[in-house]
Amino acid sequence: MIFRRDRQTKFANDAIQRELETELRGLLKPRIGITGSFGRGNYGDELFVRVYEHWLGQWADLTLLTALHRPWYFRDIRTTQADLMDAVVLGGGDLLCPYREWIDPDFINPMYLRRPVHVAGIGVENDRVEIDSSVVERWTDFLTHPSVRSISTRDVGSAEWITEQINPHVRVTSHADLVCALPLPPVDRREDTPILGIVTRYARDPKDYRQLEEIAAAFISKGWHVRHIIGGVEDHGRRDLRNAEQLRVEGKETFHSNQIDDVTRALGECSLLLSMKLHTTIVATMYGVPTVSIHPVPKTRAFMASIGREELVVEPTDPRLFTILEEGVPDVSMDKVDELRAQAVAYLKELSQRIWDDYRNASAARQHVLPATVAWVDGDES
Known part of the structure; x- marks a missing residue:
């Protein structure tokens, strides 16, 4: 495209450029890093990746950030990878174990805090009454950081524990386990043999x-x-x-x-x-x-x-x-099942809208709703 220097053509070229920038913004997607206890092979943990693929992958580009801390000598390029994300979603499974001194670096990696972080549907493993103060201290450092934009848990007990022990600056909410929102493949049950x-x-x-x-x-x-x-x-x-x-x-x-x-x-x-x-x-x-x-x-x-x-x-x-x-x-009780699914779906839609709004505000400085092209393909919702 040739841009001429005269004033009339400049106005025309500026208008074309603004139109191209608008179209380009419409084509770009937010980049979301997902992380948690993924890639270890536990069936339940891996299901969360399926959940994020379905609910976030419809309108965003997803990057798996687990193992970002390894190996240490690639720290610079790993940091760059985290910086490319528009948001980080950390969630799934018993990430917070109050009595186990060791904390997986995939859970509280300080690299995540360079971007807006949403802690989604985690659980507190409170199988024992013991609490290691060093665990609480490290999780407090992470969850009270200004980059943490939201925290939700998969049950009321986990939300209460985080609120009481850590007291983050954002409200801790609870909802049904996010796997309840996962569309399931059809099955044929055998009629002859249960x-x-x-x-x-x-x-x-x-x-x-x-x-x-x-x-x-x-x-x-x-x-x-x-x-x-x-x-x-x-x-x-x-x-x-x-x-x-x-x-x-x-x-x-x-x-x-x-x-x-x-x-x-x-x-x-x-x-x-x-x-x-x-x-x-x-x-x-x-x-x-x-x-x-x-x-x-x-x-x-x-x-x-x-x-x-x-x-x-x-x-x-x-x-x-x-x-x-x-x-x-x-x-x-399928009524109960429907309630759990509705809870999980509502949270994932809310999370999606929040990340989308933050992305559009950061890139275009104006509020948008999720594009109409996002059809929420989950069988019942639209």
Whole structure:
């Protein structure tokens, strides 16, 4: 394009340039760095990446920032990578563990604080009453930094703990676990043979599996198929797979896949699930699969309470488990499921709008709503 120097043409050229800049701004997308306990292979943690891909990836370019601190001798280029982001979203899983001195650098990396940070749907692992003061101090330094624009948690207990122990300058909110907002792949349930799904976590003592073996054998004798589902991929999955040999049930299927969606479908195909992991419990529930949680820690108790099923949380060795199964596990209340999904979706839309507004304010100095092209493809919302 040739720009002439006379005044009349200058006005015309300026108008063209402004029009081109406007069009260019319309084509550009915010760049969001996502980080948390990702890339380790735990099924539940990896689902959060799926959530962000679906809800943020429709209108933004996503970059995975986990392992940004490694290796240390590439610190300069890593810092540049963080500086390219328009926002950082940190979230998913039990990121804050009050009694464990070691904190993963992916959780409180000071590089993130060079950009606006949104802490999204994290949990506080309050399985013990102990609190390490150094942990609180380091998390306080991070969460009270001016760059932290918002903090939300997946349950009320986590929000209360952060508010009381850390007292950040932004309000701490809570909502349903963000995995509740994840669109699930369709499944076909077998009409001829019901499936009892069992999800275990690494157990050092095989005695934790003895009662489960009896239960599985009893279901097989009634014509059920037993599917032992490995709730992890790659190294995490291989570790759980080796440990799964400790659950000795003749005729059981051991389901293991490195594809996240395959694990999700394996859960959705079940008629009943016994689960030691939170997010396999959540996914099965969102499918409407009646589920008993056999790992009674606060986070699973909180989720089961949210669907009105507190009584379905027991130890795998508790004799009451037999009684619960004999009496029949109640159907999932899909009204409760819809409420959880609506909570998680509402938060993700709010987060999206906030990041979008900040981006447009920074780049164009004016307020915008999300473009009409964002259709929120989640099956029910529009």
